[in-house]
Amino acid sequence: MLDLPAGGDRAILVGIDLGEPGFRDSLEELKLLAASAGLAVLAVVVGRRDRPDPATFAGSGKVAEVREWVARSGASVVVFNHSLSPVQERNLERALHCRVIDRAALILDIFAQRARSHEGKLQVELAQLEHLSTRLIRGWTHLERQRGGIGLRGPGETQLETDRRLLARRVKVLKDKLARLGQQREVQRRARARANVASVSLVGYTNAGKSTLFNALADGHAYAADQLFATLDTTTRRLFIAGCGPVVLSDTVGFIRDLPHPLIAAFRATLEETVRASLLLHVVDASSPEREERIAQVNKVLAEIGADAVPQIVVLNKTDLAGLPAGFERDEYGRISRVRASALTGVGLDLVRAALAEHFAGGGSAQERPADGVGRRAAVSPP
Ligand SMILES: Nc1nc2c(ncn2[C@@H]2O[C@H](COP(=O)(O)OP(=O)(O)OP(=O)(O)O)[C@@H](O)[C@H]2O)c(=O)[nH]1
Numbered sequence: 001m002l003d004l005p006a007g008g009d010r011a012i013l014v015g016i017d018l019g020e021p022g023f024r025d026s027l028e029e030l031k032l033l034a035a036s037a038g039l040a041v042l043a044v045v046v047g048r049r050d051r052p053d054p055a056t057f058a059g060s061g062k063v064a065e066v067r068e069w070v071a072r073s074g075a076s077v078v079v080f081n082h083s084l085s086p087v088q089e090r091n092l093e094r095a096l097h098c099r100v101i102d103r104a105a106l107i108l109d110i111f112a113q114r115a116r117s118h119e120g121k122l123q124v125e126l127a128q129l130e131h132l133s134t135r136l137i138r139g140w141t142h143l144e145r146q147r148g149g150i151g152l153r154g155p156g157e158t159q160l161e162t163d164r165r166l167l168a169r170r171v172k173v174l175k176d177k178l179a180r181l182g183q184q185r186e187v188q189r190r191a192r193a194r195a196n197v198a199s200v201s202l203v204g205y206t207n208a209g210k211s212t213l214f215n216a217l218a219d220g221h222a223y224a225a226d227q228l229f230a231t232l233d234t235t236t237r238r239l240f241i242a243g244c245g246p247v248v249l250s251d252t253v254g255f256i257r258d259l260p261h262p263l264i265a266a267f268r269a270t271l272e273e274t275v276r277a278s279l280l281l282h283v284v285d286a287s288s289p290e291r292e293e294r295i296a297q298v299n300k301v302l303a304e305i306g307a308d309a310v311p312q313i314v315v316l317n318k319t320d321l322a323g324l325p326a327g328f329e330r331d332e333y334g335r336i337s338r339v340r341a342s343a344l345t346g347v348g349l350d351l352v353r354a355a356l357a358e359h360f361a362g363g364g365s366a367q368e369r370p371a372d373g374v375g376r377r378a379a380v381s382p383p
C-alpha cells in the first residue's frame with residue numbers, strides 16, 4: 001500500500017498546463033480519481049509553464065503558492081496531475097512539509113483499495129513494487145553521485161541494496177504466482193476454443209458502463225458503480241445469443257489516459273482475456289464530450305497490450321443521458337461498427353445482441369485468437 005493516510009484525507013491538487021490538449025479534462029478526471037481514492041479535495045492549484053521545472057515540476061513560485069494552501073488548509077497530501085521523478089517528489093515534500101504523490105501513485109492506490117480477488121491483489125502488489133523499485137534505483141544513483149561512490153558506502157546505501165534485493169525477491173515470487181494463475185486461465189481458454197465458443201471482451205474507458213452492460217447482457221451481478229475503476233477483476237459468463245449460439249462474455253478493468261506502465265504490465269494476465277478475444281465490445285460513455293478522445297485513449301492502451309488487431313464494435317452507451325436514439329452505424333464494408341444503446345434503461349440492447357449475431361454469422365470467427373497473437377479469422381464469405 002502506498003500508505004495514503006486513511007479516512008477523510010484532505011488533499012490539494014496541482015495541475016500545470018504545459019500547453020498540451022486535454023489539460024482541463026485531465027484535471028477534472030484527477031478530481032474524480034481523488035474522490036474515488038477517498039480524498040476530500042480542498043483546493044485545485046493550476047499553473048502554466050512551457051516545460052516542467054526539473055527540481056519541483058511546478059517551479060518555485062507555484063510551490064510557494066501551494067505551500068500557502070497547505071499551511072492554511074491543513075491538507076495532508078498534495079497530488080500532482082503529472083508523473084513526478086523521485087527527486088521532484090522528494091524536493092516537493094521538503095518544500096511543502098506534507099506528503100506528495102503523482103497521478104500514477106494515486107491510480108495505484110485506488111487499485112490497491114479495490115483489489116478483491118487473489119490474482120487482482122497480486123497484480124496490484126506487483127505494480128506497486130515495480131513503481132517503488134524504479135524509485136529506489138533512481139534514488140540510489142542520485143545518492144551515489146552526491147557521495148562520490150567508491151569508499152564512501154555508508155550504512156544507508158547498504159540498506160538500500162538490501163531493500164532492493166528483498167524487493168527483487170518478492171517481485172519474482174509474485175511473477176511466479178501470477179504465471180501459474182495465467183496457466184490455469186490458458187487451460188480454460190483452450191477448452192473453450194475446442195468447444196468453438198466465441199469470446200467477447202468488454203473494454204473501454206473507466207465508468208463507461210461496461211459492468212452495467214455486462215449485467216444486462218449476461219444477467220450477471222458484476223459490481224457497477226459511479227466511481228473510477230469499480231472493476232478490477234475479469235468476470236466471465238457464458239451466455240446464449242440467438243443467431244450466434246454460446247458466447248463467453250468478459251467484463252474487464254477500465255482504462256484511463258496515462259495509465260501507469262507498471263499497472264499495464266502487472267495486469268497483462270487479466271488483460272490476456274482481451275488480447276485473445278474473438279471480438280471486443282468497446283463501451284463508450286456517449287454523453288461525455290470527451291468521447292472521441294477517450295476512444296482514442298482506449299485504442300492506444302489496446303495497442304500497448306497487443307489487442308489492436310482484435311475486431312471491435314463500439315457501443316455508444318448512455319444514450320439516455322446523451323439524448324441519442326438507439327441504432328446502428330455501419331462502416332464502408334457494410335459491417336456494424338457502432339451500436340447506440342443504454343445499458344441502464346435497456347433501450348437498444350436487442351441491437352447489441354443483433355450486432356453480435358451478425359458479426360459471428362457474417363464470418364467473424366468464433367475462434368479465440370491463438371497464443372502467438374495472430375488472429376485466426378475465418379474467411380469472410382460473401383452471400
Ligand atoms: N444514465 C446511464 N447511466 C449508466 C448507463 N450505463 C452505466 N451507467 C452508470 O454509469 C456508472 C458506471 O457504470 P459501470 O458499469 O460501473 O462502469 P464501468 O465501465 O464498469 O466502470 P469501471 O469498472 O469503473 O471501469 C454507474 O453509475 C452506472 O449506473 C446508461 O446506459 N445510462
Ligand SMILES: [Mg+2]
Binds near residue numbers: 212223252
Ligand atoms: Mg466495471
